[in-house]
Amino acid sequence: MALTPRLRKLALAAHVTSSVGWFGAVAVFLALALAGLTSKDGAMVRAAYLVMGLTGWFVIVPLCFASLLTGIALSLGTSWGLFRYYWVLAKLLMTVPATLVLLAHMQPIDRMASVAESASLSGADLHGLRIQLVVQAAAALVVLLVATVLSVYKPKGMTRYGWRRQNEQRTASAAGLVEVTSA
Amino acid sequence: MTDLPPSSDASAAGVGPGRGAAPSTPRWVKVSGIIAGVLVLAFLVMHVAGGGMAGHH
Numbered sequence: 001m002a003l004t005p006r007l008r009k010l011a012l013a014a015h016v017t018s019s020v021g022w023f024g025a026v027a028v029f030l031a032l033a034l035a036g037l038t039s040k041d042g043a044m045v046r047a048a049y050l051v052m053g054l055t056g057w058f059v060i061v062p063l064c065f066a067s068l069l070t071g072i073a074l075s076l077g078t079s080w081g082l083f084r085y086y087w088v089l090a091k092l093l094m095t096v097p098a099t100l101v102l103l104a105h106m107q108p109i110d111r112m113a114s115v116a117e118s119a120s121l122s123g124a125d126l127h128g129l130r131i132q133l134v135v136q137a138a139a140a141l142v143v144l145l146v147a148t149v150l151s152v153y154k155p156k157g158m159t160r161y162g163w164r165r166q167n168e169q170r171t172a173s174a175a176g177l178v179e180v181t182s183a
Numbered sequence: 184m185t186d187l188p189p190s191s192d193a194s195a196a197g198v199g200p201g202r203g204a205a206p207s208t209p210r211w212v213k214v215s216g217i218i219a220g221v222l223v224l225a226f227l228v229m230h231v232a233g234g235g236m237a238g239h240h
Binding site: 078079080085086090093155156157158159160163 | 187188205206208209211219
């Protein structure tokens with residue numbers, strides 16, 4: 001179903017807002033994860049992981065879903081389609097696994113937050129998990145950066161499915177034109 | 184997605200103006216695919232072999 005120009009603008013505004021917000025929230029998350037890993041101040045470490053737990057559930061997860069859903073709506077509601085162009089498909093193939101990985105890794109984030117809630121953390125506590133949070137946040141930031149670059153540059157390339165659909169539409173519109181001129 | 188794709192999209196398809204040939208896969212897709220495959224493999228190996236799943240248990 002094609003979106004009307006007004007609806008398309010609205011969906012686009014929602015998509016850009018949620019995507020940029022997601023990127024910013026992950027950047028903050030990375031800063032907190034680094035503070036939690038490197039700071040010598042116990043109160044700072046504790047605060048960092050508590051805020052990470054809150055940010056994860058109440059900012060990153062909602063923005064992630066908003067970005068994914070508005071992106072799908074925009075693709076399906078315009079002639080870009082979801083599987084017609086490689087750059088759109090590439091974004092989908094990055095965002096869906098990123099969403100699943102984020103949901104899977106909310107458990108260790110919760111674990112760190114609950115440990116921070118109940119006791120102060122020393123430098124050696126849960127060191128592997130703390131490194132894991134830094135690596136995941138950095139990887140998520142790279143994925144979101146690549147998705148943003150793809151959206152801006154829109155590199156050329158149509159999939160075989162997109163090419164077939166385009167030919168079908170051309171054939172259908174040509175047939176319609178012949179009917180109109182012969183009538 | 185600020186603008187819509189061009190209506191006559193032969194250039195975007197990566198092929199000439201004819202309709203006969205299917206579009207070839209652009210080089211950036213092939214290179215990105217290889218890089219993504221290597222990264223996914225590295226991620227899986229790290230998780231399985233390196234104990235990266237410690238946080239899940």
